[in-house]
Amino acid sequence: MVSIKNRTGKATLERVRSLKTRITEKLSFATLQVESLAGITVALALIPESLAFAAIAKVNPMVALYTSFSMAVVIALAGGRPAMISAATGSMALLMTTLVAKHGVEYLFAATILTGVIQFFIGVFKLGRFFSFIPQTVISGFVNALGVLIFVAQVQQLPGEPWQAYVMVAATLAVVYLFPRLTKSVPSPLVAIVAMTVVAIAAHLPIRRVGDIGEITRNLPGFHLPQVSVSLETLAIILPYALTLAIVGLLESLLTAALLDDLTDTRSSKDKEVRGQGIANVVTGFLGGMAGCGMVGQSIINVRSGARHRWSTAVAGAFLLFSIFVLRDVVQQIPMAALVGVMVMVSFETFDFSSLKTLRTMPLNEALIMPFTAAIALLTHDLAQGVLAGVILSTLMFGWRLAQTRLTVSVDRDGTTLYMLSGQLFFGSAATFVDLFQYNADSHRIVIDFSRAHVWDHAAAAAIAKVVAKYHRLDTQVTLVGLNPDSYQPIRRAGVPEHAIHINDDVSLIKLPI
Numbered sequence: 001m002v003s004i005k006n007r008t009g010k011a012t013l014e015r016v017r018s019l020k021t022r023i024t025e026k027l028s029f030a031t032l033q034v035e036s037l038a039g040i041t042v043a044l045a046l047i048p049e050s051l052a053f054a055a056i057a058k059v060n061p062m063v064a065l066y067t068s069f070s071m072a073v074v075i076a077l078a079g080g081r082p083a084m085i086s087a088a089t090g091s092m093a094l095l096m097t098t099l100v101a102k103h104g105v106e107y108l109f110a111a112t113i114l115t116g117v118i119q120f121f122i123g124v125f126k127l128g129r130f131f132s133f134i135p136q137t138v139i140s141g142f143v144n145a146l147g148v149l150i151f152v153a154q155v156q157q158l159p160g161e162p163w164q165a166y167v168m169v170a171a172t173l174a175v176v177y178l179f180p181r182l183t184k185s186v187p188s189p190l191v192a193i194v195a196m197t198v199v200a201i202a203a204h205l206p207i208r209r210v211g212d213i214g215e216i217t218r219n220l221p222g223f224h225l226p227q228v229s230v231s232l233e234t235l236a237i238i239l240p241y242a243l244t245l246a247i248v249g250l251l252e253s254l255l256t257a258a259l260l261d262d263l264t265d266t267r268s269s270k271d272k273e274v275r276g277q278g279i280a281n282v283v284t285g286f287l288g289g290m291a292g293c294g295m296v297g298q299s300i301i302n303v304r305s306g307a308r309h310r311w312s313t314a315v316a317g318a319f320l321l322f323s324i325f326v327l328r329d330v331v332q333q334i335p336m337a338a339l340v341g342v343m344v345m346v347s348f349e350t351f352d353f354s355s356l357k358t359l360r361t362m363p364l365n366e367a368l369i370m371p372f373t374a375a376i377a378l379l380t381h382d383l384a385q386g387v388l389a390g391v392i393l394s395t396l397m398f399g400w401r402l403a404q405t406r407l408t409v410s411v412d413r414d415g416t417t418l419y420m421l422s423g424q425l426f427f428g429s430a431a432t433f434v435d436l437f438q439y440n441a442d443s444h445r446i447v448i449d450f451s452r453a454h455v456w457d458h459a460a461a462a463a464i465a466k467v468v469a470k471y472h473r474l475d476t477q478v479t480l481v482g483l484n485p486d487s488y489q490p491i492r493r494a495g496v497p498e499h500a501i502h503i504n505d506d507v508s509l510i511k512l513p514i
Helices: 002-024 029-057 061-078 090-103 105-124 127-133 136-155 163-181 188-202 232-264 270-286 296-304 310-325 336-350 354-361 369-380 383-402 430-434 458-473 485-493
Strands: 406-411 417-425 445-455 477-483 501-503
Touching (some): 029 090, 029 296, 061 270, 061 310, 136 232, 136 296, 136 336, 188 336, 232 270, 232 296, 417 458, 430 458, 458 477, 477 485
Parallel strands (some): 477 501
Antiparallel strands (some): 406 417
């Protein structure tokens, strides 16, 4: 019995050591210092945002704070993108308002758990790769719209504030951009927040503080089983919300991961990140939190502060909880103007100014996608809708270009009419393909060369069969040449006579029956 207990204890100790190694990744003291300070900076910026998102979702402020703590700590362990911050977000909060209003917060907790389960299985089955189909122009539109939305959200907090708030925003930006010239050992946003807090307290400035946004209590999160009935009726209520939350959450998380990949010149595991987001949301739901996802703004603060590893993300979540429980009174005195200044910096860093230059070098149809994506996101105040609209427009434009087929006609010495087809044949080009031929004017022997074309689906094969049938009704001999093996199969299944089909044959070597 003692031996079994010892083995169990050793196994538990090994798991703890494994988790510790995974987070710290054998970092040097100097790296741990940079990572820790970056995480603390992020945690301080997360508090007011979490309180604001709680107001959007119409839940208790502590629900959003628990969410940010849980998401950050769990994703540090299970995520696939080191240094990325996951927490409560505005886009996710907007999707919850109807559920909370109609059914209450307990159904929100249940929906959060289901969201995590859906995301986890998307990761298990590696379905996250479909998000890689999002074009670069759409990603640029997403990033630029996010930068504008962050900037506008900060500017909207200033009307009605005394002149001291405007001076503090300017002073914060000055510290953020000038302090790195002195030293980069301490993140300049953290220096700015601490300095402005000291000034605001010492001078008794009449400006808004974090404590004015929402009440922060000293209650620690604990295991909470959602108080809902386990039934199909409950599932019918929460499933539509969970599906939407899962897709939007993964969309923003993977786009954030891709952005950090570019900023740090490193690669991340997208499938692992998808599974990690699922695990984090399941844990968060059982801690009485709401669904969260990756945060572009906070992740940029983290990376710009020097973070490159998981430790910074774990510190952000842990220090957030520490701030709630121990430093509550101090945190509530942080001036909102200081945080506005930091977020204005984030908005500038987020906006991809270089993308405006590349618009001149793009074809017009591609150049329109980025501003279109950004415009929809700005009009709806929903990044997910902007990305969806951009992907749809990109797909339509790509399909339109793909459907453009070219046909050149020549007549051989023996009177055979040769059609040379170039392009892709699929459902989008099938109808046009049928109208390309001059059925009554052609000779009695026709060769259609597919060596520069590809047949993708049954609709295209059916169109080819229709062309062959039309010629046969006019007693015209038709031969299809140059087909690759992948194109041959759908054409054969569409009913084209086998003797009329030749695979990868040169036209000059085909002996046509008379």
